[in-house]
Amino acid sequence: MKIKNIILLLCFLIGFNHLNAKNDGWINILNEGGNNKGILCTQAIQKSIDKASKQGGGTIFFPAGNYLTGPIKLKSNITIYLDAGALLKFSNNFDDYLPYVEMRYEGLMMKTFSPLFYAKDAENISIKGRGVIDGQGEAWWNEVYRIETAKGPIPPTKYQTMWVEQNKGIVYSPYYQRTIDKHFFRPAFFQTISCKNILIEGVTFQNSPFWTINPVFCDNITVTGITIFNPHSPNTDGINPSSCKNVHISNCHISVGDDCITIKSGRDEDGRKYGVPTENVTITNCTMLSGHGGVVIGSEMSGGIKKITISNCVFDGTDRGIRIKSARGRGGVVEDIRVDNVVMKNIKEEAFMMNLFYDKNTVEEPVSERTPIFRNIHISNVTGTDVKKAGTVLGITEMPVQNISFSNINIQSTEGFTLNTTDNVEFHDAKITTTLGASFKIENSNNLILDNVATMKPIANTPLIKLKDVSNMAVTNNFPMFATDVFLEADGAKTKAVYLKNNIFNNVTKVLKKGNDLDKNAIIE
Template sequence: MKKVFLVIFVSVLTSFISVSSATNGWLNILEEGGNNKGELCTEAIQKAIDKAEKNGGGTIYFPAGDYLTGALRLKNNITIHIESGATLRFSNNFDHYLPFVQLRWEGTVMNSFSPLLYGKDIENITITGRGTIDGQGEAWWKEIWRIESAKEKLELTKYQKMTQEANVGLETAPYYERTRNFLFHRPPLFQAFNCKNVRIEGVTIQNSPFWTINPAFCDNVTVDGVTIFNPHSPNTDGINPTSCKNVHISNCHISVGDDCITIKSGRDADGRKWATPTENVTITNCTMLSGHGGVVIGSEMSGGIKKVTIANCVFDGTDRGIRLKAARGRGGVVEDIRVSNIVMNNIKKEAFMFNLFYDKNTVEEPVSERTPIFRNIHISNVTGTNVNTACRVIGIPEMPIHNLSFSNINIEAKEGFSIDTASDVELHDVKVNTQIGASFSIENSKNIILDNVSTTTPIKDTPVIKLNNVSNIMIGNNFQMTPTDVFLEVDGLKSKTIFLKNNVFEHVKTVLKKGKDLKIDIKQN
């Protein structure tokens, strides 16, 4: 009896395991016609994705090995799981990214090559695992370099002709014609277009043809624990949400050939037509190495960007730290931005850059939907070393940058703070040690508070604070602890209502140096 019972038990257990394996929603790609030997298996992978969706959803599992594929179309309720030791490698044959699909490319909705991983109008899509996604972007980079570097006009390739035919009537601003005329739009590695519940977690992504993770018009996007590595490559931004809401980026490590993280919402008239802001964004616990900017907002921001927090990040070796950029003609409002607890080192240009003059060829125009706006931006608790320029703020006369504050900032830089055309700006507990020029230079601005600002490395015959054409400014609670030649220099016919209060100038040789165009008295007490 015992022997019969054991046989029956083992038989039932084996049957249970078989049924469980068949119904748990996992599809091993090696059992679905794929291979891990580096041979093209796009069709098998796509069939597995379609099969999982038909079954209500599931996980496409890539065990260790080398998988070669062309563009993949993601579907509802699908997880791509790439195991440790597995590499999902994308073909460098451009034909494998046809037919064209609708996507947002550099802020304009158009038809072009399919992103390597693409989903449209779907929900619940996930890419996870400890494996690698390799975009093999070098072929794409070389093609754009070939076109851009040509000294004479080239005959259009078949792909350029296809792009032209697929986008008849697409309007762009005149300044953008140079880019549009190349008509060769490298695809982003990942774009979900109008999707919900998007998650990318744990994987390493490298060698993207263009922007790497680029959700567009999506709701509830999470990118967590992702490593992105795109060395020596053009326009290979790391993470670029555009016109998305409820975006969470955390614990990522990024080193790329353009901006590490960029928040966008569309370009010019096309961005205003779609009128979809990016909002409710959190960026936390990330490290950024090589890149044009650590976290950048713009320059495609015509749909608006609001409610963004950036915290607990390290920028080490980026060209800039925090950068906001826009230009006349873009329109859009960037507002309600909070940055805190940031450490920067080896910043090649500006630690902070806020620029409404990104296109220097524009001229002043009446305020309209074309006028970009930066307002309600607050920075606190930042340490910077080996920085080239601490900060540059550049507004436009018809729309000064408004309501900007810096608190508890300590930066070692070659050059200091430079603020031009702004209003309602406050600096509290800001120390900037410079090698060239004033630590704080402000011009063409109004409603300014400088509270406990200082330098421990004053420069001979150079003011700590330099003002030109400013009004309604309070300079208070300042104490230069080290011997200083000049604390404040003021000039400009438009300068007025400047107050000094509760300052200690025990170590200052010249408290105030007046410029030749200054026509007012400065009140001190």
């Protein structure tokens, strides 16, 4: 009997030690001088991170409760874990975010306030759990509003003076002058620079001072299952990888005051100097509510953006769906983009926007490193309802938007697609039902295919397709199923080699309406 009891005791002790071994590396912040009563405990948090780092890494554990902190500097092999019921708030005292550190702000490297979570040259960083992280951004937003709405000159704050002193010699484009003149640059919620192996999972971010998740020059980033909620706030983008590679974004729910997910790679000359593209990005199974765009590429894309897939997403209430934007002077190439299986509803502007005229004040210039390029972009299996405009594709004279396709698209919108200055664009199985104007309006473009395009509700005396100065185009395999007054309207002295083949026009009153400047041989039936 005694031997049996001794054996049971040994088993218990072995199990107890095994449990302790499992807990090695977990640091409860409440045991390290922190508190969950909402009293500032930045030092305790940072000391816990430093302690774990010296031991080779570990997890800083926040049990349920309210916490208040200043900026947190993350290190290699560190996990921040917020348990369900934990609320981590960041201080709204600007002094807590001094001294200034090097960071990238809207694609420009500079010194300014420390991001709320910050790391440089680290690896194996994680933020996990079911807790909430609150950036308390309202103080930052109000300061921006104060500066921007001032009527006439106002005395600079010490922060603005510091910015000027610490950023001498910074190079930026005239387009950015208005932003620079403020000399006040808010911190990102999470910005890591030159880090690798980053995981953000499960937590909720809210009230970010500026962009929320913003890794820069990083490799192997996974953001999954998080919620971002930044209501009625300026420039509070959700997830913005910048000059990163191997990025995986999935199962996220985002509602913000700017773009929900934006892919970037630096601004103008500064971005081209580093020349680091964002590449190998997957975005899947996400829902986007309020935001200027669902998934946006640019306008800071001077280092290039390539190999991006966007799939299985819902945009409900964003200003735009898929938006790709740039301007003369940016440079860089956006290419090899795939969008598939997306549902959009209540889109306040365009479902799709590809715009090389983001800065409308530029003029044509010779092709150079300053010339932005959009090419090899393919979109399929999209449904959109309650959309203001189906889409706009707008190139610049010296660089048309190239090699674009839309396949199996069904959109109900006020206005249809507008294409201007494009080359090699195809629509296959596209039903664009409008209440105002043509479903497809195409100008100054070459090498096009419209294959099985339609509207479900033809508009009286309004063409399905409207062309001007278009060449080398096939309009094929079309069968308007509903009574249609005008199928195609064409004009422009440069319009030529437009082929109408394999179409059935039994329900069309007038197949072709010719404009005054149209050459008589331009349309080949």
